[in-house]
Amino acid sequence: MDLTIDVNIPQIESSSYPIFINDETIAKLKETLDEKTQGKKRLVIFSQKVYKLYGKILNFDKKEIFILKDGENQKTLKNFQKIIEKAISLQLSRKDVIIAIGGGVVGDMSGFVASSYMRGIEYIQVPTTLLACVDSSVGGKTAIDMPNGKNYVGAFYQPSAVYINTNFLKTLDEKQYKSGFGEVIKYAFIEKSCNCSENYNLLEYLQTNKENYEKREDEFLCKIIEICLNLKASVVSQDEKEAGLRKILNLGHTFGHAIEEITKYKRYTHGYGVVQGLMYIFNYALNNGFCDKKYYDKAFTLMNIYGYHPDKFCFINKKKVMQLMKTDKKSDSTTLTLIVPSQEKVVVEHKIDKTQELTFSVNYQN
Ligand SMILES: NC(=O)c1ccc[n+]([C@@H]2O[C@H](COP(=O)([O-])OP(=O)(O)OC[C@H]3O[C@@H](n4cnc5c(N)ncnc54)[C@H](O)[C@@H]3O)[C@@H](O)[C@H]2O)c1
Numbered sequence: 001m002d003l004t005i006d007v008n009i010p011q012i013e014s015s016s017y018p019i020f021i022n023d024e025t026i027a028k029l030k031e032t033l034d035e036k037t038q039g040k041k042r043l044v045i046f047s048q049k050v051y052k053l054y055g056k057i058l059n060f061d062k063k064e065i066f067i068l069k070d071g072e073n074q075k076t077l078k079n080f081q082k083i084i085e086k087a088i089s090l091q092l093s094r095k096d097v098i099i100a101i102g103g104g105v106v107g108d109m110s111g112f113v114a115s116s117y118m119r120g121i122e123y124i125q126v127p128t129t130l131l132a133c134v135d136s137s138v139g140g141k142t143a144i145d146m147p148n149g150k151n152y153v154g155a156f157y158q159p160s161a162v163y164i165n166t167n168f169l170k171t172l173d174e175k176q177y178k179s180g181f182g183e184v185i186k187y188a189f190i191e192k193s194c195n196c197s198e199n200y201n202l203l204e205y206l207q208t209n210k211e212n213y214e215k216r217e218d219e220f221l222c223k224i225i226e227i228c229l230n231l232k233a234s235v236v237s238q239d240e241k242e243a244g245l246r247k248i249l250n251l252g253h254t255f256g257h258a259i260e261e262i263t264k265y266k267r268y269t270h271g272y273g274v275v276q277g278l279m280y281i282f283n284y285a286l287n288n289g290f291c292d293k294k295y296y297d298k299a300f301t302l303m304n305i306y307g308y309h310p311d312k313f314c315f316i317n318k319k320k321v322m323q324l325m326k327t328d329k330k331s332d333s334t335t336l337t338l339i340v341p342s343q344e345k346v347v348v349e350h351k352i353d354k355t356q357e358l359t360f361s362v363n364y365q366n
Pocket of ligand 1: 048106135138139168269
């Protein structure tokens with residue numbers, strides 16, 4: 001399996017880049033990275049766990065490595081500064097390169113460092129979680145968190161290339177694997193709205209491939225990554241900076257972010273927050289006449305097949321969740337923007353007045 005997807009952003013010619021997807025050995029990946037960065041100084045940013053697992057085989061020079069501890073709470077201004085200082089100590093110039101090897105945390109942080117170091121330096125993404133492979137490594141959203149909110153400071157800054165190797169996904173623990181799959185399911189519900197020239201029928205493909213998901217079968221992994229990234233590339237090429245269409249990628253995220261925040265990024269991973277956000281928004285869609293019961297049932301059945309069930313929210317302050325939703329970055333002072341499922345695989349943008357009462361409902365309605 002060896003695929004290439006080109007992300008073309010017409011507004012900025014230099015922001016077009018390839019995504020390589022394959023299952024070759026990790027050692028071969030290192031050779032490719034060495035070739036690609038030949039003659040340049042490098043700063044290689046690893047997530048701690050990935051370094052433990054793959055540091056030896058990737059065998060970068062210790063001097064060029066920065067190891068970022070694991071966890072959402074590492075996407076901080078303090079770590080941003082530490083990495084910038086490392087880049088300065090390596091005397092990186094604008095002609096040099098940063099390589100991010102890890103999940104979305106490392107990717108977001110490295111991308112933001114790259115966007116601001118000397119007003120912009122090349123960076124390469126090597127995503128090692130399913131979530132980073134299907135979503136965060138592509139599209140150029142980079143960010144760090146602030147005490148008042150997640151991804152509060154950041155930039156749109158595209159990588160020069162993305163190298164995806166499905167072998168990394170074999171060592172992901174079950175929780176992280178399932179978290180990434182939450183974003184895959186999201187793509188199944190927005191497929192038609194992505195205006196992609198290809199018809200993938202991701203929803204139907206997922207309905208019949210649970211076994212391959214469980215086995216982490218390479219062909220299955222390459223296929224879902226290929227589909228999600230083609231859909232994302234299609235959206236991002238039409239709207240790089242989220243002025244319009246790109247908002248659809250936020251399906252499930254307004255509720256998901258609130259759930260992540262209220263549980264302090266410990267109980268729920270990002271993808272699991274998103275799946276709960278999908279359950280919430282499908283309930284909203286059904287109750288407010290956006291989608292019919294048949295599609296609602298189909299959506300809940302798919303989430304059930306992959307083992308996502310509405311969790312017990314009894315210990316969660318539901319009122320706080322609803323309040324947090326209203327502080328979402330995509331809203332303004334008076335209105336909240338929700339992305340809502342309507343017809344099969346289609347979503348619509350829906351603005352509601354912030355004074356409007358929102359009800360909390362994630363459970364399946366018979
Ligand atoms: N930029 C975007 O467009 C975008 C989109 C979605 C999410 N995000 C961001 O992505 C972050 C979440 O990313 P994530 O879910 O990848 O989590 P993560 O980066 O925290 O990684 C999860 C855990 O998996 C470990 N890990 C990574 N690769 C591994 C491997 N191959 N084997 C074993 N363990 C491995 C990591 O070390 C970490 O402990 C959030 O900060 C979110 O805001 C960004």
